[in-house]
Amino acid sequence: MTIYVWGYLQEYEQERNDILEAVDEVFRSGQLVWGPRVTGFESEFAAYHGVSHCVAVDNGTNALVVALRAMGIGPGDEVITVSNTAAPTVVAICAVGATPVFVDVDPDTYLMRVDQVAAAISERTRVLLPVHLYGQCVDMAPLEALAAQHGLQILEDCAQAHGARHHGRVAGSMGRAGAFSFYPTKVLGAYGHAGGTITSDAELSAEMRRLRYYGMDEERYYVVARNGMNSRLDEVHAEILRRKLRRLDEYIHARRTAAANYAEALSDTDIVLPATAPGNDHVYYVYVVRHPQRDKIIERMKSFDISLNISYPWPVHTMTGFAHLGVPKGSLPVTEAVADEIFSLPMYPSVLGTDQEKVIDALRETLATL
Incomplete structure (x- = not known):
């Protein structure tokens, strides 16, 4: 599945x-x-x-x-x-x-x-x-x-x-x-x-x-x-x-637990894990990581029946629907650079347990083959 x-x-x-x-x-x-x-x-x-x-x-x-x-x-x-x-x-x-x-x-x-x-x-x-x-x-x-x-x-x-x-x-x-x-x-x-x-x-x-x-x-x-x-x-x-x-705080706790699991399991890899800004209590709506071979990783993870996502692959100012704004490519260098490398791992309260373990094992195996 x-x-x-x-x-x-x-x-x-x-x-x-x-x-x-x-x-x-x-x-x-x-x-x-x-x-x-x-x-x-x-x-x-x-x-x-x-x-x-x-x-x-x-x-x-x-x-x-x-x-x-x-x-x-x-x-x-x-x-x-x-x-x-x-x-x-x-x-x-x-x-x-x-x-x-x-x-x-x-x-x-x-x-x-x-x-x-x-x-x-x-x-x-x-x-x-x-x-x-x-x-x-x-x-x-x-x-x-x-x-x-x-x-x-x-x-x-x-x-x-x-x-x-x-x-x-x-x-x-x-x-x-x-x-x-x-x-x-x-x-x-x-x-x-x-x-x-x-x-x-x-x-x-x-x-x-x-x-x-x-x-x-x-x-x-x-x-x-x-x-x-x-x-x-x-x-x-x-x-x-x-x-x-009434269950929102429970959802947040589960997401933070899942995030901690990812951080512990992937800390020795070359994948860039999420950084929390000073003073912030992160709720991990999505778990966004970064790697220069992002597209290869996403493709190889499919062989494990794991579908990853990119939030977001195209910065808004580069979309044709906003061309009228006249914002040239290259004007937001960090935004454009990260869009080529970021992707999201599965993140929701019920991912905890077997599903998350499968994701971690598959990702570690994938990273080892790059």
């Missing part, structure tokens, strides 16, 4: 009764959209992060879009972020009509080079958008200082960092808002698309709530206050997420 970089079937068997009970409860309730399960999840997710508000939406991309729009971002504005990220980060910026401005990444952690941000700020810059990538946080103190100095807003992309902490502060609680995806692969994943944005700014929260529901005030249905969109989380996924949220 093939071992994939992510899988949920073993986890589902362990949680099946609870998940099916959640689905049945919603179906029997008579309310499928925008009811007490959504508001319950919003309240509990906000509380987990120590913030006042959570606005649940239908996917992680729209979590960013709704937040950017609520922040007043649109055509003519610039948002500073990175190219070493999932494309939705940049899709969301472009969706509101703003222009993404890229800085490079650190060669060890692959996170935003915060020391390059000041030089990237222009009179059009409105938002700093750090991506808490692979399960750990960007160094936020310098960004907070820059935001205060230049009157900028910070929107954290937390799609890969549920429960991650930076000097004790949880991802998503450090900027004006933090956007999350609950796509099935995530540390906290639904059984389909889901997303949400957290904030302690009551005005921003109210605006995001309007925007996710066509621009209507929730107290005055059918009256559009401003042009919005339809981006609501349904009751089924909200109830599933509520129940899984």
Whole structure:
């Protein structure tokens, strides 16, 4: 049986009764959209992060879009972020009509080079958008200082960092808002698309709530206050997420255990293991390693029925869909260099045990034959 970089079937068997009970409860309730399960999840997710508000939406991309729009971002504005990220980060910026401005990444952690941000700020810059990538946080103190100095807003992309902490502060609680995806692969994943944005700014929260529901005030249905969109989380996924949220710390513990197993078993090889930045509590959404013969390794691992992944093989600025940004190849040298060598090992709570042992043994054998 093939071992994939992510899988949920073993986890589902362990949680099946609870998940099916959640689905049945919603179906029997008579309310499928925008009811007490959504508001319950919003309240509990906000509380987990120590913030006042959570606005649940239908996917992680729209979590960013709704937040950017609520922040007043649109055509003519610039948002500073990175190219070493999932494309939705940049899709969301472009969706509101703003222009993404890229800085490079650190060669060890692959996170935003915060020391390059000041030089990237222009009179059009409105938002700093750090991506808490692979399960750990960007160094936020310098960004907070820059935001205060230049009157900028910070929107954290937390799609890969549920429960991650930076000097004790949880991802998503450090900027004006933090956007999350609950796509099935995530540390906290639904059984389909889901997303949400957290904030302690009551005005921003109210605006995001309007925007996710066509621009209507929730107290005055059918009256559009401003042009919005339809981006609501349904009751089924909200109830599933509520129940899984109670197990989030267990998921993180299992991922950290798996990461420790990899580190111990592979420390004597020439593969470059993940580096954790100072002050970070890593949650290992993905376990990203690096090797100059990456492509050979991935191909040979297939013979062991192990399918690996690359996050991400093509930096966003090199994609034809973003050619209009005019960012030349070579302008982000570290981002481009690591894209040729990084790849991900299987990482999810239920990989612990026999499956992880198979991955480690196969990888060690593969490395020995290069």
